[in-house]
Amino acid sequence: MFRKILLSVAFLSEEKIAAKVKYLKSTFSWSDTEVGIALSKVLSVLSRSKNMLQRRSEFLLSELKLEPAYIAHRPAMLTYSLEGRLRPCYYVVKFLKENGWLAHIHSYYTALLWIEKVFMEKYICPHMKAAPHLA
Incomplete structure:
Protein backbone atom coordinates (compact mmCIF):
# COMPACT_ATOMS: atom_id res chain seq x y z
CA MET A 1 0.00 0.00 0.00
CA TYR A 80 -14.00 3.69 -10.82
CA SER A 81 -14.73 3.70 -14.53
CA LEU A 82 -17.57 6.06 -15.38
CA GLU A 83 -18.96 4.00 -18.25
CA GLY A 84 -17.90 0.59 -16.98
CA ARG A 85 -19.01 0.83 -13.37
CA LEU A 86 -20.45 4.10 -12.05
CA ARG A 87 -23.24 4.65 -14.60
CA PRO A 88 -24.33 1.00 -15.04
CA CYS A 89 -24.46 0.42 -11.30
CA TYR A 90 -26.43 3.61 -10.75
CA TYR A 91 -29.00 2.79 -13.43
CA VAL A 92 -29.53 -0.75 -12.11
CA VAL A 93 -30.00 0.41 -8.51
CA LYS A 94 -32.25 3.26 -9.62
CA PHE A 95 -34.42 0.91 -11.72
CA LEU A 96 -34.72 -1.62 -8.90
CA LYS A 97 -35.64 1.07 -6.36
CA GLU A 98 -38.23 2.64 -8.67
CA ASN A 99 -39.89 -0.75 -9.14
CA GLY A 100 -39.74 -1.66 -5.44
CA TRP A 101 -37.56 -4.69 -6.10
CA LEU A 102 -34.92 -4.00 -3.47
CA ALA A 103 -35.72 -5.72 -0.19
CA HIS A 104 -33.60 -3.29 1.78
CA ILE A 105 -32.75 0.31 1.16
CA HIS A 106 -29.37 0.01 -0.51
CA SER A 107 -27.16 3.00 -1.02
CA TYR A 108 -25.55 3.55 -4.35
CA TYR A 109 -22.13 3.36 -2.74
CA THR A 110 -22.89 -0.02 -1.16
CA ALA A 111 -23.77 -1.39 -4.58
CA LEU A 112 -20.55 0.02 -6.04
CA LEU A 113 -18.41 -1.86 -3.56
CA TRP A 114 -19.42 -5.30 -4.79
CA ILE A 115 -17.23 -6.98 -7.38
CA GLU A 116 -19.04 -7.57 -10.67
CA LYS A 117 -19.86 -11.23 -9.96
CA VAL A 118 -21.44 -10.45 -6.58
CA PHE A 119 -23.25 -7.39 -7.99
CA MET A 120 -24.79 -9.62 -10.66
CA GLU A 121 -25.85 -12.20 -8.06
CA LYS A 122 -27.37 -9.63 -5.70
CA TYR A 123 -28.93 -7.10 -8.04
CA ILE A 124 -29.43 -8.54 -11.50
CA CYS A 125 -29.92 -12.33 -11.40
CA PRO A 126 -32.93 -12.25 -9.03
CA HIS A 127 -34.78 -10.04 -11.53
CA MET A 128 -33.71 -11.58 -14.84
CA LYS A 129 -37.18 -12.94 -15.70
CA ALA A 130 -39.02 -9.71 -14.86
CA ALA A 131 -36.40 -7.38 -16.32
CA PRO A 132 -34.07 -9.20 -18.76
CA HIS A 133 -32.71 -5.86 -20.02
CA LEU A 134 -30.87 -5.29 -16.71
CA ALA A 135 -28.05 -7.61 -17.72
Missing part, protein backbone atom coordinates in the same frame (compact mmCIF):
# COMPACT_ATOMS: atom_id res chain seq x y z
CA PHE A 2 2.80 2.41 0.90
CA ARG A 3 4.43 1.76 -2.48
CA LYS A 4 1.21 2.63 -4.32
CA ILE A 5 0.81 5.83 -2.31
CA LEU A 6 4.40 6.80 -2.93
CA LEU A 7 4.02 6.20 -6.68
CA SER A 8 0.92 8.41 -6.70
CA VAL A 9 2.87 11.47 -5.66
CA ALA A 10 6.51 10.66 -6.32
CA PHE A 11 6.62 12.43 -9.66
CA LEU A 12 4.48 15.40 -8.69
CA SER A 13 6.09 18.64 -7.63
CA GLU A 14 4.80 20.61 -4.69
CA GLU A 15 3.26 23.11 -7.12
CA LYS A 16 1.45 20.36 -9.05
CA ILE A 17 0.08 18.88 -5.83
CA ALA A 18 -1.10 22.31 -4.68
CA ALA A 19 -2.73 22.93 -8.09
CA LYS A 20 -4.48 19.54 -7.98
CA VAL A 21 -5.74 20.20 -4.45
CA LYS A 22 -7.08 23.56 -5.60
CA TYR A 23 -8.73 21.86 -8.58
CA LEU A 24 -10.34 19.24 -6.33
CA LYS A 25 -11.70 21.97 -4.07
CA SER A 26 -13.27 23.87 -6.95
CA THR A 27 -14.49 20.85 -8.94
CA PHE A 28 -16.12 19.01 -6.04
CA SER A 29 -16.93 22.05 -3.88
CA TRP A 30 -14.79 20.61 -1.11
CA SER A 31 -13.38 22.43 1.88
CA ASP A 32 -9.76 21.96 2.95
CA THR A 33 -10.96 19.39 5.47
CA GLU A 34 -12.89 17.42 2.86
CA VAL A 35 -9.89 17.38 0.51
CA GLY A 36 -7.80 16.08 3.42
CA ILE A 37 -10.33 13.35 4.16
CA ALA A 38 -10.52 12.25 0.52
CA LEU A 39 -6.76 12.23 0.01
CA SER A 40 -6.11 10.40 3.26
CA LYS A 41 -8.29 7.58 1.97
CA VAL A 42 -7.32 7.55 -1.73
CA LEU A 43 -4.17 9.54 -2.40
CA SER A 44 -4.08 8.28 -5.98
CA VAL A 45 -6.80 10.84 -6.76
CA LEU A 46 -3.89 13.29 -7.14
CA SER A 47 -2.65 11.35 -10.15
CA ARG A 48 -6.03 11.41 -11.95
CA SER A 49 -6.45 13.70 -14.91
CA LYS A 50 -8.50 16.87 -14.66
CA ASN A 51 -10.77 15.63 -17.43
CA MET A 52 -11.46 12.37 -15.60
CA LEU A 53 -12.16 14.21 -12.34
CA GLN A 54 -14.41 16.72 -14.12
CA ARG A 55 -16.52 13.99 -15.73
CA ARG A 56 -16.94 12.18 -12.42
CA SER A 57 -17.81 15.43 -10.70
CA GLU A 58 -20.52 16.16 -13.26
CA PHE A 59 -21.98 12.68 -12.89
CA LEU A 60 -21.81 12.40 -9.11
CA LEU A 61 -22.81 15.97 -8.21
CA SER A 62 -25.14 16.92 -11.05
CA GLU A 63 -26.76 13.68 -12.14
CA LEU A 64 -26.78 11.70 -8.90
CA LYS A 65 -27.13 14.82 -6.72
CA LEU A 66 -24.64 13.49 -4.16
CA GLU A 67 -23.38 15.91 -1.54
CA PRO A 68 -19.72 16.95 -1.82
CA ALA A 69 -19.06 15.69 1.73
CA TYR A 70 -20.53 12.29 0.85
CA ILE A 71 -18.08 11.95 -2.03
CA ALA A 72 -15.16 13.18 0.10
CA HIS A 73 -15.82 10.41 2.61
CA ARG A 74 -16.07 7.84 -0.22
CA PRO A 75 -13.35 8.93 -2.68
CA ALA A 76 -12.95 5.44 -4.10
CA MET A 77 -15.86 6.41 -6.36
CA LEU A 78 -13.47 8.71 -8.18
CA THR A 79 -11.27 5.79 -9.18
Whole structure:
Protein backbone atom coordinates (compact mmCIF):
# COMPACT_ATOMS: atom_id res chain seq x y z
CA MET A 1 0.00 0.00 0.00
CA PHE A 2 2.80 2.41 0.90
CA ARG A 3 4.43 1.76 -2.48
CA LYS A 4 1.21 2.63 -4.32
CA ILE A 5 0.81 5.83 -2.31
CA LEU A 6 4.40 6.80 -2.93
CA LEU A 7 4.02 6.20 -6.68
CA SER A 8 0.92 8.41 -6.70
CA VAL A 9 2.87 11.47 -5.66
CA ALA A 10 6.51 10.66 -6.32
CA PHE A 11 6.62 12.43 -9.66
CA LEU A 12 4.48 15.40 -8.69
CA SER A 13 6.09 18.64 -7.63
CA GLU A 14 4.80 20.61 -4.69
CA GLU A 15 3.26 23.11 -7.12
CA LYS A 16 1.45 20.36 -9.05
CA ILE A 17 0.08 18.88 -5.83
CA ALA A 18 -1.10 22.31 -4.68
CA ALA A 19 -2.73 22.93 -8.09
CA LYS A 20 -4.48 19.54 -7.98
CA VAL A 21 -5.74 20.20 -4.45
CA LYS A 22 -7.08 23.56 -5.60
CA TYR A 23 -8.73 21.86 -8.58
CA LEU A 24 -10.34 19.24 -6.33
CA LYS A 25 -11.70 21.97 -4.07
CA SER A 26 -13.27 23.87 -6.95
CA THR A 27 -14.49 20.85 -8.94
CA PHE A 28 -16.12 19.01 -6.04
CA SER A 29 -16.93 22.05 -3.88
CA TRP A 30 -14.79 20.61 -1.11
CA SER A 31 -13.38 22.43 1.88
CA ASP A 32 -9.76 21.96 2.95
CA THR A 33 -10.96 19.39 5.47
CA GLU A 34 -12.89 17.42 2.86
CA VAL A 35 -9.89 17.38 0.51
CA GLY A 36 -7.80 16.08 3.42
CA ILE A 37 -10.33 13.35 4.16
CA ALA A 38 -10.52 12.25 0.52
CA LEU A 39 -6.76 12.23 0.01
CA SER A 40 -6.11 10.40 3.26
CA LYS A 41 -8.29 7.58 1.97
CA VAL A 42 -7.32 7.55 -1.73
CA LEU A 43 -4.17 9.54 -2.40
CA SER A 44 -4.08 8.28 -5.98
CA VAL A 45 -6.80 10.84 -6.76
CA LEU A 46 -3.89 13.29 -7.14
CA SER A 47 -2.65 11.35 -10.15
CA ARG A 48 -6.03 11.41 -11.95
CA SER A 49 -6.45 13.70 -14.91
CA LYS A 50 -8.50 16.87 -14.66
CA ASN A 51 -10.77 15.63 -17.43
CA MET A 52 -11.46 12.37 -15.60
CA LEU A 53 -12.16 14.21 -12.34
CA GLN A 54 -14.41 16.72 -14.12
CA ARG A 55 -16.52 13.99 -15.73
CA ARG A 56 -16.94 12.18 -12.42
CA SER A 57 -17.81 15.43 -10.70
CA GLU A 58 -20.52 16.16 -13.26
CA PHE A 59 -21.98 12.68 -12.89
CA LEU A 60 -21.81 12.40 -9.11
CA LEU A 61 -22.81 15.97 -8.21
CA SER A 62 -25.14 16.92 -11.05
CA GLU A 63 -26.76 13.68 -12.14
CA LEU A 64 -26.78 11.70 -8.90
CA LYS A 65 -27.13 14.82 -6.72
CA LEU A 66 -24.64 13.49 -4.16
CA GLU A 67 -23.38 15.91 -1.54
CA PRO A 68 -19.72 16.95 -1.82
CA ALA A 69 -19.06 15.69 1.73
CA TYR A 70 -20.53 12.29 0.85
CA ILE A 71 -18.08 11.95 -2.03
CA ALA A 72 -15.16 13.18 0.10
CA HIS A 73 -15.82 10.41 2.61
CA ARG A 74 -16.07 7.84 -0.22
CA PRO A 75 -13.35 8.93 -2.68
CA ALA A 76 -12.95 5.44 -4.10
CA MET A 77 -15.86 6.41 -6.36
CA LEU A 78 -13.47 8.71 -8.18
CA THR A 79 -11.27 5.79 -9.18
CA TYR A 80 -14.00 3.69 -10.82
CA SER A 81 -14.73 3.70 -14.53
CA LEU A 82 -17.57 6.06 -15.38
CA GLU A 83 -18.96 4.00 -18.25
CA GLY A 84 -17.90 0.59 -16.98
CA ARG A 85 -19.01 0.83 -13.37
CA LEU A 86 -20.45 4.10 -12.05
CA ARG A 87 -23.24 4.65 -14.60
CA PRO A 88 -24.33 1.00 -15.04
CA CYS A 89 -24.46 0.42 -11.30
CA TYR A 90 -26.43 3.61 -10.75
CA TYR A 91 -29.00 2.79 -13.43
CA VAL A 92 -29.53 -0.75 -12.11
CA VAL A 93 -30.00 0.41 -8.51
CA LYS A 94 -32.25 3.26 -9.62
CA PHE A 95 -34.42 0.91 -11.72
CA LEU A 96 -34.72 -1.62 -8.90
CA LYS A 97 -35.64 1.07 -6.36
CA GLU A 98 -38.23 2.64 -8.67
CA ASN A 99 -39.89 -0.75 -9.14
CA GLY A 100 -39.74 -1.66 -5.44
CA TRP A 101 -37.56 -4.69 -6.10
CA LEU A 102 -34.92 -4.00 -3.47
CA ALA A 103 -35.72 -5.72 -0.19
CA HIS A 104 -33.60 -3.29 1.78
CA ILE A 105 -32.75 0.31 1.16
CA HIS A 106 -29.37 0.01 -0.51
CA SER A 107 -27.16 3.00 -1.02
CA TYR A 108 -25.55 3.55 -4.35
CA TYR A 109 -22.13 3.36 -2.74
CA THR A 110 -22.89 -0.02 -1.16
CA ALA A 111 -23.77 -1.39 -4.58
CA LEU A 112 -20.55 0.02 -6.04
CA LEU A 113 -18.41 -1.86 -3.56
CA TRP A 114 -19.42 -5.30 -4.79
CA ILE A 115 -17.23 -6.98 -7.38
CA GLU A 116 -19.04 -7.57 -10.67
CA LYS A 117 -19.86 -11.23 -9.96
CA VAL A 118 -21.44 -10.45 -6.58
CA PHE A 119 -23.25 -7.39 -7.99
CA MET A 120 -24.79 -9.62 -10.66
CA GLU A 121 -25.85 -12.20 -8.06
CA LYS A 122 -27.37 -9.63 -5.70
CA TYR A 123 -28.93 -7.10 -8.04
CA ILE A 124 -29.43 -8.54 -11.50
CA CYS A 125 -29.92 -12.33 -11.40
CA PRO A 126 -32.93 -12.25 -9.03
CA HIS A 127 -34.78 -10.04 -11.53
CA MET A 128 -33.71 -11.58 -14.84
CA LYS A 129 -37.18 -12.94 -15.70
CA ALA A 130 -39.02 -9.71 -14.86
CA ALA A 131 -36.40 -7.38 -16.32
CA PRO A 132 -34.07 -9.20 -18.76
CA HIS A 133 -32.71 -5.86 -20.02
CA LEU A 134 -30.87 -5.29 -16.71
CA ALA A 135 -28.05 -7.61 -17.72
